[in-house]
Amino acid sequence: MRWSGEACWIPLGDLDTGLSYENATSYPAPGQILLHAGGVSETEILISYGPCCFASKAGQLAGNHFLTITEGLQDLATLGRKTLWDGAQDIAFEA
Numbered sequence: 001m002r003w004s005g006e007a008c009w010i011p012l013g014d015l016d017t018g019l020s021y022e023n024a025t026s027y028p029a030p031g032q033i034l035l036h037a038g039g040v041s042e043t044e045i046l047i048s049y050g051p052c053c054f055a056s057k058a059g060q061l062a063g064n065h066f067l068t069i070t071e072g073l074q075d076l077a078t079l080g081r082k083t084l085w086d087g088a089q090d091i092a093f094e095a
Helices: 073-086
Strands: 003-011 032-036 044-056 063-068
Touching (some): 044 063
Antiparallel strands (some): 003 044, 032 063
């Protein structure tokens, strides 16, 4: 288990981002997107759609808050529940 609560994650395996902790949190707010740069657990992205605590079987993790969803936030919980019940969904990050 990678989290406890309402969040989705994108595993990035052993990707070496070369990053260290900056603005790291274990308790992202809905719409906040975190990057865990690896180490104790694999590199991954966490997308919070409700209350959650970022963790793994090794214990609590933290991730760098690097992006916040500001539009369509009201639909994020629906997408999160769809991912929970139907499995992986396509995602694209665009500027």
